[in-house]
Amino acid sequence: MNKKGYFGPYGGRYVPETLFPALEELDRVYQEVRTDGDFQEELKVLLNKYSGRPTPLYYAERLSDALGAKIYLKREDLNHTGAHKINNALGQALIARRLGKKRIIAETGAGQHGVASATAAARFGMECTVFMGELDIERQRMNVDRMRLLGAEVVPVSSGNKTLKDATNEAIRHWVAHVEGCHYIIGSVVGPHPYPSMVRDFQRIIGDETKEQIMADEGRLPDVVVACVGGGSNAMGIFYPFVEDKSVRMIGVEAAGHGVETGEHAVTLSEGRVGVLHGSRSYLLQTDDGQVIEPYSLSAGLDYPGVGPQHSFFKDSGRVEYVSVTDDQAVAAYGELCFLEGIIPALESSHALAQVSVMAPELDENTIVVVNLSGRGDKDMDSVRPFLLKEDDRI
Amino acid sequence: MRDLKVIFDGGTALIPFVMAGDPDLETTVSLVEAMVEAGADAVELGMPFSDPLADGPVIQEAGQRALACGTTLESVVKTAGEIAGKVAVPIILMGYFNPIMSYGVDRFASDLADAGVAAVIVPDLPFDEGDELHQALKSRGVTPILMVSPNIADDRLAEIGRRAEGFIYCVSLLGVTGQGSLHEGMASYIERVRRNVSVPLALGFGIDGPERAAQVAPLVDGVVVGSAVVKAVHGSGGGPKGVACGAKLIGEIASAIG
Numbered sequence: 001m002n003k004k005g006y007f008g009p010y011g012g013r014y015v016p017e018t019l020f021p022a023l024e025e026l027d028r029v030y031q032e033v034r035t036d037g038d039f040q041e042e043l044k045v046l047l048n049k050y051s052g053r054p055t056p057l058y059y060a061e062r063l064s065d066a067l068g069a070k071i072y073l074k075r076e077d078l079n080h081t082g083a084h085k086i087n088n089a090l091g092q093a094l095i096a097r098r099l100g101k102k103r104i105i106a107e108t109g110a111g112q113h114g115v116a117s118a119t120a121a122a123r124f125g126m127e128c129t130v131f132m133g134e135l136d137i138e139r140q141r142m143n144v145d146r147m148r149l150l151g152a153e154v155v156p157v158s159s160g161n162k163t164l165k166d167a168t169n170e171a172i173r174h175w176v177a178h179v180e181g182c183h184y185i186i187g188s189v190v191g192p193h194p195y196p197s198m199v200r201d202f203q204r205i206i207g208d209e210t211k212e213q214i215m216a217d218e219g220r221l222p223d224v225v226v227a228c229v230g231g232g233s234n235a236m237g238i239f240y241p242f243v244e245d246k247s248v249r250m251i252g253v254e255a256a257g258h259g260v261e262t263g264e265h266a267v268t269l270s271e272g273r274v275g276v277l278h279g280s281r282s283y284l285l286q287t288d289d290g291q292v293i294e295p296y297s298l299s300a301g302l303d304y305p306g307v308g309p310q311h312s313f314f315k316d317s318g319r320v321e322y323v324s325v326t327d328d329q330a331v332a333a334y335g336e337l338c339f340l341e342g343i344i345p346a347l348e349s350s351h352a353l354a355q356v357s358v359m360a361p362e363l364d365e366n367t368i369v370v371v372n373l374s375g376r377g378d379k380d381m382d383s384v385r386p387f388l389l390k391e392d393d394r395i
Numbered sequence: 396m397r398d399l400k401v402i403f404d405g406g407t408a409l410i411p412f413v414m415a416g417d418p419d420l421e422t423t424v425s426l427v428e429a430m431v432e433a434g435a436d437a438v439e440l441g442m443p444f445s446d447p448l449a450d451g452p453v454i455q456e457a458g459q460r461a462l463a464c465g466t467t468l469e470s471v472v473k474t475a476g477e478i479a480g481k482v483a484v485p486i487i488l489m490g491y492f493n494p495i496m497s498y499g500v501d502r503f504a505s506d507l508a509d510a511g512v513a514a515v516i517v518p519d520l521p522f523d524e525g526d527e528l529h530q531a532l533k534s535r536g537v538t539p540i541l542m543v544s545p546n547i548a549d550d551r552l553a554e555i556g557r558r559a560e561g562f563i564y565c566v567s568l569l570g571v572t573g574q575g576s577l578h579e580g581m582a583s584y585i586e587r588v589r590r591n592v593s594v595p596l597a598l599g600f601g602i603d604g605p606e607r608a609a610q611v612a613p614l615v616d617g618v619v620v621g622s623a624v625v626k627a628v629h630g631s632g633g634g635p636k637g638v639a640c641g642a643k644l645i646g647e648i649a650s651a652i653g
Contacts, residue, residue, distance in 0.1 A: 004523075014492055014519045016449040018544040018569055020551060159455070165446070172448050177570035180546065276493045276519070277446060289467045290497025291445040 005193025111143025188231025203237025442490025
């Protein structure tokens with residue numbers, strides 16, 4: 001970072017003045033806890049004993065045989081609540097407690113961040129309100145039920161496309177109005193400074209563990225690391241510790257939805273232009289007139305028009321390659337992992353898996369590929385059922 | 396007219412907000428003319444944006460309606476020029492940074508200057524991020540207006556005080572536009588801002604009608620009325636009826652604040 005909160009020309013704090021005191025205070029506490037042994041120890045114990053870390057780095061033998069490379073899966077789906085989102089939610093809940101906040105707000109797309117926030121809030125005895133687009137509520141019903149069971153209030157958002165972007169707008173507006181009483185747990189490496197750095201630091205445990213585990217298993221670093229990118233928190237989490245390891249090729253996979261050529265996609269990094277949304281400057285899907293374009297993906301967690309500012313920086317510097325795969329490719333990869341490995345991956349993570357299938361012909365059998373399996377996919381049954389199950393199998 | 400100072404010369408300035416293009420740009424022109432006739436001292440013209448973070452549902456929906464009927468930043472700037480040629484009060488544009496960035500900061504500043512726009516308010520562009528736009532505007536004689544909120548820290552308020560030109564937009568509450576209750580410690584908040592700022596103070600957000608405007612008028616140099624105007628115009632069906640209704644509300648507020 002150069003200027004405060006910037007990664008090259010990306011990042012910053014493009015927010016109403018009302019939020020400044022909260023961001024300043026959050027930044028102060030975040031800087032404090034980075035080197036606070038007690039805080040780090042408490043978080044570590046929580047991650048180990050409550051969430052189940054370290055998550056395994058699993059060698060997917062049958063998938064490897066099928067695709068012709070050594071494919072490892074970083075099993076973030078085995079975290080408590082079923083996705084990497086809990087890493088960040090627990091970290092921020094601890095910060096909220098230190099800030100003296102009794103109430104948590106969050107936005108969610110696929111529901112995994114909402115569930116993680118509701119879980120962390122329940123664990124610390126805080127109130128929790130989760131903003132979620134009406135369309136996402138429909139397609140992620142199970143996660144809505146989970147959040148409610150955990151005691152969270154789920155607020156349906158009916159503006160725009162009724163998805164993650166709109167839920168984020170609503171959460172920020174609510175935060176502006178209740179800034180003194182609540183902490184906003186942003187779920188990805190997006191938003192105003194210090195969120196992109198803070199969320200990255202809470203998620204880098206994915207990459208730190210992967211590095212240690214692959215060295216133990218293979219005695220060398222991976223050749224390729226692949227992760228899906230919506231806002232980009234699971235990708236940033238696994239990429240960041242490898243940034244200086246130049247031999248490691250890193251690939252971020254965005255959602256091409258119905259296909260980039262159809263205009264119905266969420267391919268921010270190659271189809272977007274630099275803009276400002278939700279508090280930071282980054283690549284953004286927008287019209288010629290600067291209005292934000294409603295993105296599309298079958299996967300609710302990737303259905304976002306922006307991307308974390310550090311990803312924009314990595315794109316420009318070339319350190320990470322960003323590609324995209326369609327809904328159909330992701331669903332095929334979803335099915336393939338189910339059949340070959342007995343693991344139901346999140347539709348989001350299935351985009352990363354699909355990219356490995358795309359790359360397979362160019363890979364040598366000794367190439368070590370690590371895919372970040374960011375979450376589990378039972379939440380996506382309703383979305384994939386029409387694609388994967390025959391008519392008479394439908395339940 | 397580009398002189399902001401004169402609007403604060405005779406009593407509390409009344410600054411209504413109109414969303415450009417709601418329901419269409421032609422109506423916007425008539426509405427501004429009618430409001431000026433009814434006693435507006437300056438007019439804020441909203442530049443619609445798809446994701447307005449500082450606005451409540453009323454202005455958010457007005458922006459959606461404006462976009463749905465094809466309003467663009469380019470057409471708003473053109474309309475601002477048309478209005479500036481017709482009315483004798485300053486025109487202030489208000490909107491979010493992304494469309495401005497997309498339009499091009501330099502082009503925006505120079506087109507605004509050509510259109511005769513007096514000032515610009517960008518709620519999601521704090522001074523820390525605003526150097527490029529603010530310099531571009533100032534070099535062409537258009538004033539960037541800074542905002543403050545009741546929870547602002549002293550050192551930040553002092554910094555804004557040093558940078559402020561034209562007037563300071565004081566947000567009346569912790570919240571978005573169109574919300575109900577004003578900040579509890581309004582008098583001490585305004586007094587704190589006064590101590591740090593030498594330009595006039597205009598208060599906005601939550602000024603929902605003549606009564607509340609009259610209540611805050613003695614504290615500040617100007618009041619901004621946004622959601623209430625948008626609601627009055629839209630609620631009466633837009634068009635000529637909406638124009639009459641918006642002008643009537645402005646007339647009532649003008650009388651109430653004297």
